[in-house]
Amino acid sequence: MVNFVLNGLPVSVEKGSTILEAAQFYGFPIPTLCHMEGLSPYGACRLCVVEIGEGPRAKLVTSCTYPVEEGLKVRTASERVIKARRMVIELLLASCPQSKTIQDLASAHGVRQQRFRQEYEDCILCGRCIRMCKEQMMAKAIGFRGRGEGRSIGTPFDMKSEQCRQCGGCIYVCPACQLRCTYTEPEKAVCGGCANLTPPCVEKDSFDDMMCYMNPCVACEIKKDL
């Protein structure tokens, strides 16, 4: 057992567990995106950052990859953490606003603006699908290709893979393509329609017959009553 301090609370967890696992066990929520139970931790999205250490030596680490240490001091919701998390979400929104997962995260963390150049990527390179393919499906059909700006996920040479059994596991775990959001203001990227009590579609007549994930949707119900 390892003893450490989690948000001021002295706790002990089994050796080898990550900060994320410990926090989840003790009921402190930490948002995650690239992490998935059953897949190896990867640390790509940086959403799960927490602050460790004290004073000037405090630093942000990704809780999903950081194993607990004896005497560690962890804060899962310090000001710095919240700020970093919001920034991560904002950046995610900038690249992939169509993802309902990301839109929901933005709503849940009070991200109300997106200040970067808006892009509409289909992939946030979280690597979930790759790990799914490799670790759960034992196929190794897809992988990362290239680097930096040119990094992408796919099969070698973009050719039909001999390893792929078309199980669909990659799509199942994808936070970007599995849940699509038909947000109403594409220019602004932050929709929050599903999570807000007064979603933007309330005021918009043009969205009368819009297909929506929220079924029943609060906004539509309100509208009907009017």
Place this chain on the structure above:
Amino acid sequence: MVLNVEPSCKTCTCHEEVDLSHVEKILAKYNNDRAELLSILEEVQADYGYLPQNALRMVAERTGSSMVDVFGVATFYRAFNLKPRGKHCISVCMGTACHVKGAPNVVKEFERQLGISVGETTPDNEFTLETVNCLGASALGPIVMVDGHYFSHVTPAKVKWLLSMVRAGLDKVDVKTDSRIIHLDVLCPHCNQSLMDSVHPIDGCPSIHTTITFNGVSGHARLSSLYGSYSIQSEPDAPVGTTVDFFCPSCNKKLTTTSRCPECGELMALMRVSGGGVVQICTQRGCKGHILDLSEIDI
């Protein structure tokens, strides 16, 4: 492994017939060891000029790794190419210093002249154009490297002429009249006396004068001061393969250092470049190994 591809498939290299016997040899040399993946790929590339798809498959199979992993490595490093390359490789430096000195315009001019964009090869397989991130001679930028030859201060106006030089054969380039080749003024690292000798020019430029000893005999050597030219006049003539000790003619201190030649492993002789930086040359006669480090120069 033979793959069925439509004949219309032009962009990929999978339909190409490649002789895999070299890959076989390389793999055997590294014992099919997956930890040596980078070295294996490097050698395959050196042999074929690029990484043929079938070769990658073979490497993956033999090293027991998956194709995605090998492909990931092959696409991660800029040093690897998945497409066949042209006879001449033009690398334009797009490092910070060269960039601000106008390298993007040089690239554009190359693209225009060759009718291809960066990363592509001309249809006649003569030229491949690519950009790199700092060739280590920022003070002399924009730098263009063609087949291992460096060209400094390249402007868009020089591009056409540079290409014609390359077409004519770079090794035949007349160094005497070529102002674009870097000329180095060197000093003795010990006494700071200039080693330049304008009385005995080589390649039309003042030569670098040193005293030498090898196999018990001593004499004089004059080296060309043009970076990239290997002309040397030595008295008496050292046979190729002998290791020569270089000395400063003024203070008689040895110029040889403890660093080793990247090509042959012999010791290197070091000289200071006036204006900052050092140049090291291999002490083995006939070896072209050298290191030019101008990093101390303030731009």
